[in-house]
Amino acid sequence: MGAALRFLAVLAVALWTAGAAGQQPLRVVATTTDLKSLMEAVGGNRVQVVSLVPPQLDAEDYQPKPQDVARLRDAALLLRVGADYDLWADKLVRQSGRRELARGGERYVDCSFSIALLDVRGTEVGASGGHAHGNGNPHYWLDPANAEIITGTMLEALARVDAPNAKFYEAGRTQFLQRLRDKMRAWDQAVAPAQGKPMIAYHNTWAYFARRFRLNFAATIEPRPGVPPTPSHLAGLKNIIKKQNVMAIVRQPNEPLKHVQFLAGKSGAKVLVLAASVGAVPEAGDYLSLFDYNIGVLAQAFK
Amino acid sequence: MSDAIALLWLPFCISVALVGIHTALGLHVLRRNIIFVDLALAQIAALGATVAFMLGHAVNSSGSYAYSLLFTLITAMVLASTRAWSGRISQEALIGVIYVVAAAAAFLLVEKAPQGTEHIKQVLTGNILTAGLDELMVVAPVYAVIGAALWFARARLAHQASGVAGWWWDFFFYACFGVVVTSSVALAGVLLVFVFLIVPAAIGLLYADGARSLVIGWAVGVVASVAGLALSYAWDLPTGSTMVCVFGAVLAVAGALRPLLRGRQALARSVTVLRVVITGVLVLSGIWLCALPRADQPLLDVVERVVPEARTLYLTAQERTIHDEAEAYAERYRRQAEQLNAREAASRWQGAALDDNEVRRISSFLKSYNEMRKGEEFVQREVRSRARTRNRWVLGLALVLCGALIVPWPWWRLRGRQHTGDGQERGRTAGLG
Structure with missing residues (x-):
């Protein structure tokens, strides 16, 4: 058909x-x-x-x-x-x-x-x-x-x-x-295992993505868009990770690695690289493959 | 509290290590009057790291470190060879040019690279909050060795001989400096490293000479680091920038306190300066209030922010009620908007999904709440502006009068007294001689 x-x-x-x-x-x-x-x-x-x-x-x-x-x-x-x-x-x-x-x-x-x-x-x-x-x-x-x-x-x-x-x-x-x-x-089928599982993102990029695919971004590493994290914010994130059992921290390829690695190292959460734009990773060559890639990463991480 | 300690002990240890080596280097830097050399070397190191990055070496790999070091050592040679490069212009000019050219070149290089701008931001503000124990374990021994070398060579370095030997000692100094800065900038960023270098050493030199200035610098640096880290936690501010500002404040306080230790005359003179400044602020604020009561009134705004009760001085009871109600409503609207936002965010993954129309309705509610909040804020501002306009002559005159009370009055007599005072002092020393 x-x-x-x-x-x-x-x-x-x-x-x-x-x-x-x-x-x-x-x-x-x-x-x-x-x-x-x-x-x-x-x-x-x-x-x-x-x-x-x-x-x-x-x-x-x-x-x-x-x-x-x-x-x-x-x-x-x-x-x-x-x-x-x-x-x-x-x-x-x-x-x-x-x-x-x-x-x-x-x-x-x-x-x-x-x-x-x-x-x-x-x-x-x-x-x-x-x-x-x-x-x-x-x-x-x-x-x-x-x-x-x-x-x-x-x-x-x-x-x-x-x-x-x-x-x-x-x-x-x-x-x-x-x-x-x-x-x-x-995509809806593939993303099912990741739905509702708490994740943390670096920048508040994923609101629409989360809404469509029913994903739970519990917090962002930036306290406000464009502002680097403060110590008390990081402490709060550590608590969220522990309390909600956050298993993945999402970053885009152009976002700084340091804070993400720091939190991942403290908690054992996985770091997932998602692309927010076409071309941000080589696999995301056009609009459809952008989602193919992102959904693939999520499905792989939570299978 | 335990959260704070768990998060901040490592940044504190790193700060101590950085203060330790940078105060020692800073004393030499201040003596040689090459204040911005660390910015230049740090930026050159960052440029080296960027070149390595473009050539395919990972960030923070040994390859990237090697490139940083190579670039830094070459610059050290240039700096050692140009101590008196023209005889007419200070070396600081050359150092400044090295800094900006290295910074601009790094920008050009990373233009096309992912993480490019992020990389440059990192170099500037650093990441002391999330630096790891492994990084401290690498730099601590390096700093210890270089610190010891600087200590044993301190006489040579202070002397600044000319000729070939002088060149080697200069090169030795810049090379040590480069090695330290290459690693410390990666840890803490250019801005923080700069204050670590200059502020403790400057305070040390303000109050003492030789080894004592080093000890004072260390103590001040450690105290300021603790204060900066604590403030950053308590007030929820980015750590690096907070520490830089705290170090600046500490330098200001140290400079202001210095006259206390230098006899009555110096103290009297600085009190005079302080009174003149306060008078100036008060009188200007008074005039500004009379001239444009509806414009921003920085002095009144600050006072009202710190002591909201100060408003009772010029608001009538009715105005106060309006003002307070508007404040309460603004806060209520803000909270309601946040609640709506939180509900929408939760509905993204749990409970029933909202369709586009519901989301649009929420957005329009949010916009109305924000508009209403702005309206309430406008009311507060308007109430204050009107009351200020009404009371401007009384308030303005009061400010000017306060200024007049504080001013060291009368001017000419004070100036005369100071002259004769100096004269007497000089006479006495002459007599003693």
């Missing part, structure tokens, strides 16, 4: 491609690799997407390069995570001088549009301590169900700037969502 569908979809894509041969692909700029991967899933070979933040770097602390301004110059769309995650993009757009890429412009796409945000604490940018997270937790792409909303936003934007190909983009999105739904069933 799945194979037949896929064949039909590939056929449809091939036909569309043949029809549009010779067309220049639409140049799209995304701030992160995750948006890039989703955009590629929707736009297929009609779009050429570049992402600004290298996958191993922390997008919340990214410093744009001169090249990034040049990349915006001929961009048909700018995709951003929003929710105060990539605030530096505003400055970059201002530097490029292209109004239509700025907030409210017709080529500006805030992918957090219509997402149900978690951890809302403030109403403005720069809440107390550390980098924002004031407008809600920005790591919403880690809930694969949100991909449906994100790709919907992308499709709407593509149809706006490239109306003749709207049908092609819609087919691309439908096909992607079909694959995503199949995958989600498999």
